[in-house]
Amino acid sequence: MTHKPYEITGGIYLVINPAIEITVLLDKLASALAGGIKVVQIWNNWPPDINKLGLIEKIARLCIPYQVPLLINQEWPLLLQTHLLQGVHFDDIHPGYEAIKEAVGRPFLAGITSSDSTRNAIWAHENGLDYISFCSMFPSPSAGSCDIVMPATVREARKLTQLPIFVSGGITPENITSLKKETPFDGVAVISGLLSADNPKQKVQEYKNALGINNNNYEIKNH
Numbered sequence: 001m002t003h004k005p006y007e008i009t010g011g012i013y014l015v016i017n018p019a020i021e022i023t024v025l026l027d028k029l030a031s032a033l034a035g036g037i038k039v040v041q042i043w044n045n046w047p048p049d050i051n052k053l054g055l056i057e058k059i060a061r062l063c064i065p066y067q068v069p070l071l072i073n074q075e076w077p078l079l080l081q082t083h084l085l086q087g088v089h090f091d092d093i094h095p096g097y098e099a100i101k102e103a104v105g106r107p108f109l110a111g112i113t114s115s116d117s118t119r120n121a122i123w124a125h126e127n128g129l130d131y132i133s134f135c136s137m138f139p140s141p142s143a144g145s146c147d148i149v150m151p152a153t154v155r156e157a158r159k160l161t162q163l164p165i166f167v168s169g170g171i172t173p174e175n176i177t178s179l180k181k182e183t184p185f186d187g188v189a190v191i192s193g194l195l196s197a198d199n200p201k202q203k204v205q206e207y208k209n210a211l212g213i214n215n216n217n218y219e220i221k222n223h
Contacts, residue, residue, distance in 0.1 A: 004107040005086050006069035008131045010164050010186030011038035012207050014194055015073075018055055019047045026058060028200050033066045035204025037194075038187065041089050044073040053082055060084035069109055079104045087130070089113070093123045111166075115147040118157050125161035132157065133189050136169020137179060140192070151182040158184045173203075176210035187211075 014037045016029060029040070040063055046052060056070070056078070063070050069086040072078050076088040080103065087109025094100065097110075111131040114120035121132045134154050136146035146169055154165060167179065168189035176188065188207060197203035208214065 004109055004130070006067070006109060008039055008069065008109060008111070008164055010166075011213065012036070012194075012204055012211075013039040013041065013133070013166050013168075013187055013189040015041045015043050015168075015189060015191045016059070017043050017045055017191060017195060018050065019045050020195065022055065022058070025195075026062065028195050028197075029059065030062050032194050032200040032204055033062055033068060035201035036208060037068065037204055039069055039071065041071040041073055041189075043191070044075055052078065056082055056084055071109060071111070076100050076104070079108055087111070089133075093120055097127055113146070114149075114153075114157065116149045116153050118153060118160060121157040121161060121163075121165075125163055129163065131164040131166060131186075132161070133166040133168050134185075135167075135189075137167045137183075138170025138175060140170035151179070154183045154185060173206040173210040176207070180211075 014029070014032055016025060018025070040059065042056065042059065060070050070084065071087040071089050072085050073089050074091055079085050079088060090110065090112045092113065110129045111133060112120050112124045112129055114132050114134050124132050134149045134157070137149055139148070149169075154167065157165060164186040165184070166187045166189045167183065167185045171188045171190055172193060188211065190207070193207070194200045194203055
């Protein structure tokens with residue numbers, strides 16, 4: 001059996017917005033990769049008439065030297081069009097997941113957003129996904145319509161599965177410390193927290209310091 005090309009275990013997961021001006025986006029991404037992010041997802045917020053495959057290639061070329069997997073939000077058919085994508089992130093349970101795996105025909109990474117319920121986490125566990133991302137832990141302009149997640153929900157999910165758990169939505173280096181005291185998690189997913197930073201590499205280091213991880217150890221120390 002062929003293995004998946006990467007393993008997701010935790011750390012800092014960057015969701016990038018393809019609507020950002022491309023030069024700015026690629027510069028920010030390059031800086032964040034140099035800082036030590038572990039996963040990149042392209043949010044399906046495409047501007048009109050964009051060449052999706054062209055942008056995916058530019059983003060992938062930055063990720064490859066760092067061995068950072070590149071995932072697409074929702075649009076799994078793009079996995080059929082390019083091997084530069086290593087997986088897909090679902091916003092909710094996909095009833096056709098088995099058919100998707102058959103259609104893609106190669107191992108790929110998959111994760112799912114979970115709100116203030118363990119429903120999606122249970123589905124992810126039962127269907128062999130690679131991680132769960134709880135959204136939104138705090139109010140955030142990037143989190144869209146995500147419900148606010150209670151820490152107790154994440155604690156309950158941890159009892160049900162050992163899949164890596166990410167927390168997202170308004171996560172900052174400043175509020176990670178208090179959140180760690182209430183909730184077990186393996187990493188944080190961020191959008192504006194890094195993309196709006198003047199120096200994403202430095203900001204990544206601030207997140208890593210708050211998580212208690214360094215360049216050689218991506219395990220959060222208090223769990």
